[in-house]
Amino acid sequence: MTHSLPVPSAEVPPQGGIRVRGLAKRFGERLAVEGLTFDVRPGEVFGLLGPNGAGKTTTVRMLTGLLRPSEGDAEVWGHSVTRDGESLRKVVGLLTEQPGLYDRLTARENLRFFMKLHELDEATAWPRALHYLERFGLGGRENEACGGFSKGMRQKLAIVRTLVHDPRVIFLDEPTSGLDPESARTVRDAVAELASEGRTIVLCSHNLSEVERLCERVAVVRRRLLALGPVRELRRSGQALDVRVEGDAEVFRPALARLPFAPNVLLEGGRLRVMLADESQAPEVVACLVGAGARVHSVVPSQRPLEEVYLDLLKDGVA
Numbered sequence: 001m002t003h004s005l006p007v008p009s010a011e012v013p014p015q016g017g018i019r020v021r022g023l024a025k026r027f028g029e030r031l032a033v034e035g036l037t038f039d040v041r042p043g044e045v046f047g048l049l050g051p052n053g054a055g056k057t058t059t060v061r062m063l064t065g066l067l068r069p070s071e072g073d074a075e076v077w078g079h080s081v082t083r084d085g086e087s088l089r090k091v092v093g094l095l096t097e098q099p100g101l102y103d104r105l106t107a108r109e110n111l112r113f114f115m116k117l118h119e120l121d122e123a124t125a126w127p128r129a130l131h132y133l134e135r136f137g138l139g140g141r142e143n144e145a146c147g148g149f150s151k152g153m154r155q156k157l158a159i160v161r162t163l164v165h166d167p168r169v170i171f172l173d174e175p176t177s178g179l180d181p182e183s184a185r186t187v188r189d190a191v192a193e194l195a196s197e198g199r200t201i202v203l204c205s206h207n208l209s210e211v212e213r214l215c216e217r218v219a220v221v222r223r224r225l226l227a228l229g230p231v232r233e234l235r236r237s238g239q240a241l242d243v244r245v246e247g248d249a250e251v252f253r254p255a256l257a258r259l260p261f262a263p264n265v266l267l268e269g270g271r272l273r274v275m276l277a278d279e280s281q282a283p284e285v286v287a288c289l290v291g292a293g294a295r296v297h298s299v300v301p302s303q304r305p306l307e308e309v310y311l312d313l314l315k316d317g318v319a
């Protein structure tokens with residue numbers, strides 16, 4: 001199945017947000033990221049999806065000023081990643097895949113260490129840290145050494161650390177990885193809350209149901225941009241018709257294959273699942289089945305889960 005790739009919008013975020021233009025990164029001979037162009041709005045939770053090695057971490061490292069782009073530029077809350085490294089650091093928060101905490105230090109000491117690194121005024125930063133410690137269920141545990149914390153507690157403390165300098169743009173790499181369902185829910189709720197305060201959130205995740213729940217729009221990358229758009233539009237590109245016919249549905253496959261757009265057809269639980277490029281193909285599918293002698297019991301339009309659409313994109317995308 002082929003997917004039309006939505007054209008990146010040329011729209012500039014009104015204020016804040018992220019504006020990426022032609023971003024590329026080369027490591028020696030290897031081109032890890034090529035020609036990325038997209039915008040993320042303030043208050044938006046944006047998903048950055050792609051398989052292992054697709055260039056997501058490299059992109060995030062460029063957008064947080066940790067890695068210099070080979071080509072292109074990006075503005076993060078008005079700060080250029082190529083020219084404004086120092087001021088950029090103040091507006092971005094980054095949760096990396098590894099929490100990177102000092103086991104011998106207490107939670108409080110870990111946070112204070114980070115505050116010093118960011119030259120934060122502790123009198124304002126510590127109450128903020130306490131607020132988030134409470135928010136993530138770590139209230140009262142701040143004087144315990146991190147070495148004794150569970151994986152989930154460490155992850156939550158790492159999220160608190162990401163927030164102590166009150167960043168406008170927050171990059172979260174697999175934020176709920178290793179969390180139990182209740183803690184994962186707490187983190188998801190907090191992400192939605194942070195966005196509702198007008199911050200921009202970029203979420204890298206392989207958990208597509210989480211992405212579907214949290215993100216309005218996603219970019220699918222594999223070195224380059226494979227698709228960009230609202231989750232519901234990407235899913236629309238994965239529309240299907242579930243058709244129940246009398247008798248053996250399999251016999252109608254050849255007739256469907258002769259349609260000019262030759263749709264992919266799956267047989268699921270005695271039903272035909274006919275993949276559509278767009279909904280205008282639906283009447284032709286039904287007419288074709290009736291013309292081939294099918295007695296049609298029901299026709300139900302359905303959307304495929306984001307996961308299926310995503311896997312198709314990776315299969316079809318040229319990288």
Ligand SMILES: Nc1ncnc2c1ncn2[C@@H]1O[C@H](COP(=O)(O)OP(=O)(O)OP(=O)(O)O)[C@@H](O)[C@H]1O
Pocket residue numbers: 027030032050051052053054055056057058059
């Ligand atoms: N410092 C580096 N030096 C050389 N190559 C690198 C470096 N960092 C990343 N790469 C390469 O760039 C490509 C993209 O890697 P990256 O870590 O950005 O992918 P990713 O999408 O974050 O993957 P994952 O989902 O596994 O975390 C890979 O081929 C990787 O080997």
